[in-house]
Amino acid sequence: DAKTTQPTSMDCAEGRAANLPCNHSTISGNEYVYWYRQIHSQGPQYIIHGLKNNETNEMASLIITEDRKSSTLILPHATLRDTAVYYCIVSDLYNQGGKLIFGQGTELSVKP
Amino acid sequence: GAGVSQSPRYKVAKRGQDVALRCDPISGHVSLFWYQQALGQGPEFLTYFQNEAQLDKSGLPSDRFFAERPEGSVSTLKIQRTQQEDSAVYLCASFWAPGAEAFFGQGTRLTVV
Numbered sequence: 001d002a003k004t005t006q007p008t009s010m011d012c013a014e015g016r017a018a019n020l021p022c023n024h025s026t027i028s029g030n031e032y033v034y035w036y037r038q039i040h041s042q043g044p045q046y047i048i049h050g051l052k053n054n055e056t057n058e059m060a061s062l063i064i065t066e067d068r069k070s071s072t073l074i075l076p077h078a079t080l081r082d083t084a085v086y087y088c089i090v091s092d093l094y095n096q097g098g099k100l101i102f103g104q105g106t107e108l109s110v111k112p
Numbered sequence: 113g114a115g116v117s118q119s120p121r122y123k124v125a126k127r128g129q130d131v132a133l134r135c136d137p138i139s140g141h142v143s144l145f146w147y148q149q150a151l152g153q154g155p156e157f158l159t160y161f162q163n164e165a166q167l168d169k170s171g172l173p174s175d176r177f178f179a180e181r182p183e184g185s186v187s188t189l190k191i192q193r194t195q196q197e198d199s200a201v202y203l204c205a206s207f208w209a210p211g212a213e214a215f216f217g218q219g220t221r222l223t224v225v
Contacts, residue, residue, distance in 0.1 A: 032211070043116070043203050043216030044155065087154060098143045098210040099168065102154035 003027070004088045009107040012082075018075040020106050022088030025069045030092040033064060034100065035073045037084040044087065044102075047073065078110045116217035118204050124223045125194045133189045133220045137206030141215070144187050146179055147203040149219070155203055161187060194224045 005023040012018040024033065035047040048055055048062045050071075055062045061074040075082055087105040117136040125131050137144050143162055147155035148171075157171040163184035172179070176195075181187040191198055201219040 036214075041218075043205070043218055044214075045216070046213040049213075085154075098145065098207045098212070098214065099157055099160060100145075100155075100205075100214060101157060102147075104154055 003090050003101070004103055006086075006088055006103065006106045008104065009109070011109050011111055012075075012078045014080060014110055014112050015077055018078040018082065018108060018110070020073040020075075020086050020088075020108065021070065022073070023070045024088070024090045027068050027090050028092065031090045032092070033062065033068075033071050034089040034091060035060070035062065036087045036089065036100070036102075037082075038087070038105070039081075039084040047086075078108075080110050080112065082108065083110045084108060116204055116206055116215050118202075118217035118220050120220060121218060122221050122223075124225060127195060127224055128193050129224075130190065130192045131194055131222065133191075133202050133222070135187045135189070135204030135206075135217060137185065137187070137204070138208070138215055139185075141206035141208050142184075143207040143210060144181060145205045145207075145214070146187070146189050147205065148173075149201040149203055151200075158189070158202075191222075194222075196224050198222060199224045 032049050034049040036044040038044045050062045064071045085105040085107050087102050119134045145160050146158040149155040159179045160168040161181040176192045178190045201221050203219045205214045205216045
């Protein structure tokens, strides 16, 4: 069962930052926060992951609260190609073999 | 290859027919996962291999579902006596190690008629 709660859908204007929230109030100390996205008719794509510190890569930034009970994925300048379902997953992959448990995700629509 | 390859991309099966879905992971990736994704839902875990060993098959919905990875590279998901409820996209993912980034294939869309 997924251990995260995400809004079902969100809209964002093209060129603006998209901020996608995720609640994971039962996260344990060894669990990482992972974000994947799935563009229509494709397999999921890895975006970013983190444990407790904020992380940034070429795709996005991940902000994790100090108590680790929630996080936000930030796409700094959303484009139409960022329209997708975004999944927030918490997992202790090192002890669970890499198993990712997906929830329903957030359907992000980027509009011109 | 450049990524995870799945074949066929589309499969239509008559109810009761057996099907075999193939996954070619990225070369050198130790871990391989199978997921089932129904329309409008997130992917659901089916089974997991580390090399040729099937370490977790807790997600397989019935004994009609069987997966193998005999040489630790290519994997096959077999569904016997297909039913309409088996209609879904079947996704394969590989990792070079647990905790690393997962690479997913495009999936096989199975339609049982």
